[in-house]
Structures are given as structure tokens and as C-alpha cells.
Amino acid sequence: MMRVLDLSAPAPLFTGRPIAPASARLAPSPPGDPLIGHQRMARDPLTSFLKLREAHGDVVRLQFGTLTAHLVSDPSLVQAVLQDRARIYGKQTRGMKQLRLALGEGLLTSEGDFWLRQRRIAQPAFHRKRIDALTPAMIEAGERARATFVPGRVFDLHEAMMRLTLDVVATTLLGSGIAEREARVVGAAVDFITAESNRRLRNPFQLPLSVPTPQNRTFLRHRANLDAIVFRMIEQRRRSGVMGDDLLSLLLHATDPETGEHMSDAQLRDEVMTIFLAGHETTANALSWAFVQLSRHPAVAQRLKQELDTVLAGRSPTLEDLPALVYTRQVLDEVMRLYPPAWTIARSPTEDDELGGYFIPRGSLVFVSPWVVQRHPALFPNPEGFDPERFAPGTKLAHRFAYFPFGGGPRLCIGRTFALVEATLLLATLAQHHRFDLVPGFPVVPESAVTLRPAGGLSMIAIPYD
Numbered sequence: 001m002m003r004v005l006d007l008s009a010p011a012p013l014f015t016g017r018p019i020a021p022a023s024a025r026l027a028p029s030p031p032g033d034p035l036i037g038h039q040r041m042a043r044d045p046l047t048s049f050l051k052l053r054e055a056h057g058d059v060v061r062l063q064f065g066t067l068t069a070h071l072v073s074d075p076s077l078v079q080a081v082l083q084d085r086a087r088i089y090g091k092q093t094r095g096m097k098q099l100r101l102a103l104g105e106g107l108l109t110s111e112g113d114f115w116l117r118q119r120r121i122a123q124p125a126f127h128r129k130r131i132d133a134l135t136p137a138m139i140e141a142g143e144r145a146r147a148t149f150v151p152g153r154v155f156d157l158h159e160a161m162m163r164l165t166l167d168v169v170a171t172t173l174l175g176s177g178i179a180e181r182e183a184r185v186v187g188a189a190v191d192f193i194t195a196e197s198n199r200r201l202r203n204p205f206q207l208p209l210s211v212p213t214p215q216n217r218t219f220l221r222h223r224a225n226l227d228a229i230v231f232r233m234i235e236q237r238r239r240s241g242v243m244g245d246d247l248l249s250l251l252l253h254a255t256d257p258e259t260g261e262h263m264s265d266a267q268l269r270d271e272v273m274t275i276f277l278a279g280h281e282t283t284a285n286a287l288s289w290a291f292v293q294l295s296r297h298p299a300v301a302q303r304l305k306q307e308l309d310t311v312l313a314g315r316s317p318t319l320e321d322l323p324a325l326v327y328t329r330q331v332l333d334e335v336m337r338l339y340p341p342a343w344t345i346a347r348s349p350t351e352d353d354e355l356g357g358y359f360i361p362r363g364s365l366v367f368v369s370p371w372v373v374q375r376h377p378a379l380f381p382n383p384e385g386f387d388p389e390r391f392a393p394g395t396k397l398a399h400r401f402a403y404f405p406f407g408g409g410p411r412l413c414i415g416r417t418f419a420l421v422e423a424t425l426l427l428a429t430l431a432q433h434h435r436f437d438l439v440p441g442f443p444v445v446p447e448s449a450v451t452l453r454p455a456g457g458l459s460m461i462a463i464p465y466d
Contacts, residue, residue, distance in 0.1 A: 024359035027061040027070060037063030046343070046448045049372050059356040067094075069365035070355070073376060075399035077355045078368045081347055082401070083409030089347035093365060096346070098197045099450065101209060102223055104266070106274030107414060118271065121254040121263075122414060125173075125247040131418050133245055134172040135319040138422050141167045142429030143316060149434055149462035156457040157436055158288040162187060165280040165287070168422060173275050174233055175246035182229050189222035190277060198449040230272045234265060248272060275415075282341035283419050283426075285453050289339040290331060290427055291436045292444055292458065293386050300388060301435060304331055305465070308432035317428040322421065325428055330388035332423050333403075338386065340370035340405040343452040370405050371452070436460045 020026060030052065032038045041048040041062070049071055052060045058074035072078060081089050091111050100109045107118055124130070145164040149155070166183055196219050200206045209216050233248065243249050251268055255261060263271075294301040307327045311317075317325065345368050353360040360366065375383040379402040380390065389395075397403055406413040413419070438444065439459040447455035 020359050020361065025357055027059040027356070027358035028056040029061040029063070030056060032063050036065055039064050044448075046371060046446060049344070049367075049369055050375065053372050053376070059358050061358070064365075067365060068361055069367060070358070070360060071367045071369065071372070072355055073369070073372050074356060075373060075376075075379065075401035078373060078401040078404065079399075079408070080355060081366055081368050082345070082404070082407060082411070085353065086409045086411065088350050088353065089366065090350055091347065092350075093346040093348050095201050095450075098200050101219070102193050102197065102226075103274050103277065104270030106270040108274050108278055110270075117256065118267075119414065121251065122247065122271065125250045126414050126418060128417060130245055131421055132319050134418075135421065135425060137172045138168050138425050139316050139318070139429060141171065142426045145426075146430055146433060149464075151462060151464050154439055154459055154461055157291055157460040158284065158454050158458045159187070161284040161287045162190075162281065164426065165284040165422070168283075168426075169276060169280040173247045173279060173418075174272065175237060175244045175248050185225050186229065186276075189226050190281060192218060192222050193226075193277075194281075194449050194451070194453075226273065226276070227269065230269055230276060231265070234268050234272065247275060279415055279419075281451055281453070283423050285339070285341045285451055286332065286336055286419075286423050287426060287430075288454055288458055289452075290335045290423075291431075291460065292438065292454070293335055293338075294331070294431065295436055295438045295460070297386055300331065300386065301431075303327060304431055305435075308428055312428065312432055314432070317425050321428070322424060325424055326393065327388065328428050328431075329420075329424055330391045332420070332427060333391040334386060334388040336405040337374045337380070337390070337403060338384075339446065339452055340374060341451050342405070342407070343371040343446075343448060344369040345407060368404075370403075373401070374403055374405075376402070432465075434462045434464050436462055 030038065033040070041052075042064075052062075052071055053073045058072065058077065060071045062069040062071065072081060091109065096109050103109050105114065107115065107122060110118060141164060144167070145160060148160070163183060166186060196215060207213060207216065209220060234252070237244075237248055237252060243253060248268075251263055251271055254263065294304065304327055307325065311321055311324045347366045347368070348364065349360055349362055349366065352362045355366070374380065377383050379398045401408060406416040406419075437460060439461065442459040443456070444458065445455045447453050
């Protein structure tokens with residue numbers, strides 16, 4: 001693990017910018033470098049954030065150069081940021097600026113009236129009845145992936161889950177299959193763009209993409225490769241004239257209720273790109289972490305197998321089986337508690353505010369981190385332990401925002417239901433026939449990139465059940 005600052009030492013207040021009103025109460029802050037503040041924490045933010053909350057409480061003030069930030073870990077304050085005062089907590093953050101380089105102004109990155117218009121257009125594609133109609137394609141993709149597992153052979157399970165969920169998103173949400181060559185292009189682009197976005201986010205001194213550095217040229221090449229695939233899908237669907245049940249069909253035929261205009265190709269590209277990238281990596285991460293935890297906890301894996309044997313009796317799952325796959329869903333919920341696909345959420349207030357009695361300046365950053373809150377010992381006893389019984393029927397959370405792997409408030413992930421249905425069906429499809437063992441000694445380390453993925457993949461062995 002990388003070294004981080006000693007956050008257990010007494011914490012004098014950092015006296016950097018911006019200047020607060022004389023009456024303002026400042027949140028506690030750990031010691032920082034006189035010039036760069038707490039920038040070194042970016043080397044290992046997962047560890048640093050946990051230590052910050054433990055040492056200094058649920059509101060902690062940080063300084064990154066001249067930028068003030070706060071880590072907020074009280075679920076009632078998380079609710080204030082994401083829901084109650086969401087109007088003033090916008091997405092004009094450095095992280096979103098980096099994501100816009102790849103995703104443009106899609107649902108994830110846009111704001112204001114434009115976001116609301118796009119959300120209303122896209123919402124019907126994510127209604128439960130539409131998702132239900134897509135479940136056979138999800139299951140078929142799972143069966144195809146299952147058939148590729150060679151017993152006893154070491155393989156990268158995370159790479160396999162990325163390929164599987166890419167297959168799902170291409171055939172269900174976009175209505176188009178994806179060739180093996182294109183899948184490799186997408187995989188390489190996602191890996192580079194994710195790593196580069198993370199690097200740019202942690203280093204505030206970045207040259208614009210117009211400057212032809214080697215990194216910038218590679219970024220633009222990968223983005224162009226993705227654009228070519230996405231525009232190919234858009235043009236293919238437009239030429240066909242077919243109105244399908246997928247999101248791409250809906251967006252192609254949708255009109256602005258005020259002007260009657262269709263989306264431009266640029267708008268279509270941004271929405272499709274968002275779904276194409278964010279819509280498959282997050283689910284792939286959740287499935288990858290699920291198989292890690294099942295490998296580490298044989299008793300949980302055995303109970304899951306018993307449920308799958310009882311409910312499915314050797315056949316593939318169907319939509320009608322979902323209500324009976326209770327423990328399967330509990331496993332996924334607990335996985336996303338410990339390994340939330342979006343490990344932190346950043347917002348920036350458009351006006352001065354107060355959280356927990358502490359001054360929050362306009363234009364600063366506020367981090368609300370599922371990674372931290374969902375490990376809070378006041379909310380989850382034995383927070384580092386893996387226990388799907390936390391989500392057994394009838395149990396209640398300590399607070400509605402004690403658990404928010406899909407965000408919350410008006411910006412709750414539009415694909416939440418789709419992702420949960422997909423992950424449950426795919427886990428059931430794969431786990432009923434194989435167990436997946438980690439290669440002994442293989443290091444499993446979460447990587448705090450844009451999403452929470454296993455650094456360096458997952459070397460695992462598929463072992464079929466007798």
C-alpha cells in the first residue's frame with residue numbers, strides 16, 4: 001500500500017484560502033504542506049479518507065493548493081448535499097471537467113435545464129417494464145460468457161466481466177451487437193481514458209488537449225476510436241428506420257416538447273457514450289468484487305449456491321425468478337456497500353453554506369463518499385466485515401443515506417434498476433455452475449480511479465461444481 005499522511009496527529013486549522021467570514025466556524029483539518037496543502041493524500045485517497053473521518057470526524061476541511069474541500073461523512077449531511085439542498089450543490093468540479101473530455105454533456109455530466117430535458121427524454125427507456133423486456137438478452141449474454149470458462153485455467157475475471165457487461169449494454173441499451181475487434185478497441189479506450197482522467201484529476205496542472213503531448217495524442221486517439229463506434233451505431237439505427245425498445249431508438253425518435261426538434265448527432269453521441277462507458281464498467285466492477293468476496297467467504301458462497309440450486313434447479317434464471325433470489329441480491333447489496341462502483345461523489349456549492357455547523361465556501365469542493373460512509377462504524381457494526389445479512393428482508397438502515405452506491409436525490413442514477421436486475425441475473429447465471437477461486441498470493445487492491453475497480457485485474461480459476 002502507498003504511504004499516506006499521519007492523520008492521527010493533533011490537527012491545527014489550515015490557514016489557506018478562501019478567507020472565511022470572521023464569524024464562520026471552520027471544520028477541523030489535518031496538518032498540510034504550506035504550499036500544496038493536502039495534495040499528497042491523492043496518492044491513496046481510499047485510505048486517507050477513512051483515516052480522515054476516524055481522526056477528525058464527519059466534516060473535515062482539506063486544502064489542495066488554493067482549492068478548499070470538505071469530506072462529509074454524516075448521512076444527514078450527505079442528504080443535505082445530494083437531496084435537500086441539491087439546487088446549490090452543482091457538478092462544476094474538476095472531476096466532472098475531466099469526464100466531460102470523454103463523455104461530453106451527457107446525463108452524468110450535464111446540469112440545469114439541459115440536464116432536466118435530457119433526463120425526461122431518457123427516463124421512459126429505464127421504466128421497469130422496458131427493463132423487464134430486456135432480461136432475456138442479459139441472460140443470453142451471461143450464458144455466452146459462462147461457456148468461455150475453461151475449468152482449471154487461470155484467467156482475468158475482471159476483464160471477463162467487462163466484456164460481458166459490454167455485451168449486455170451493446171445489445172440491450174443500444175440495440176446493436178459489438179464485434180470482438182470493437183470490444184478490444186472499447187476495452188483499450190476505457191482503460192486509458194479512465195487512467196488518464198484519474199491522473200489529470202489528481203494533478204491540477206494539466207495542459208489542454210489541444211497541446212500535442214504524447215498523453216494528449218493518445219487520449220484523443222482513443223476518444224476518436226470510441227466516437228467512430230458510437231456514430232456507427234447511430235447511423236446504422238437511423239438507416240434501418242426500425243423503432244426498437246432500446247434507449248438509442250428512443251433518443252433517435254424523441255423530440256423536445258417545447259421546440260419539436262430532434263437531438264443533434266452531438267447530443268446523441270454524448271448520451272450514448274455515457275451509457276456505453278459508465279453503463280458497463282460499474283456493473284462489471286460490482287460483479288468482480290462479488291466473486292472476490294465469494295472466494296474469500298466460502299460459507300457465503302455455499303449459501304448462495306444453495307439458493308440458486310433451490311430456485312433454479314440447474315436452469316438459467318428468468319425475470320420471474322428475481323423475487324425468489326433474495327440472498328443473491330443481499331450478496332450484491334453487501335458487495336456494493338464495501339466496494340461501491342462510484343466510490344466518491346463531488347459537488348461544488350454555488351453559494352456559501354453550512355454543514356454540521358461548519359462554514360462551506362462557495363466554489364469549494366464537497367466530497368460525499370459511499371466508500372467512507374458505508375464503512376462508518378456508527379452505521380454498520382464491524383464495518384470491514386462481509387455480511388450479506390445486513391440486507392436481509394426486514395432489516396432497516398440507520399439512515400436512508402447510510403447506503404447510497406447509486407447516489408441520491410434528483411441525480412439518483414437513472415440506470416439503478418437496470419444495473420440491479422442485470423447484476424442479479426448475471427451473478428445467478430454464473431455462480432450456479434462455477435466457483436471462482438483467487439490465485440493464491442495474487443494481490444487484490446482497489447483502485448480509486450473514476451470507478452472502484454481492482455487494480456491489475458483479478459487472476460482467478462473457474463472450478464465447475466460437480
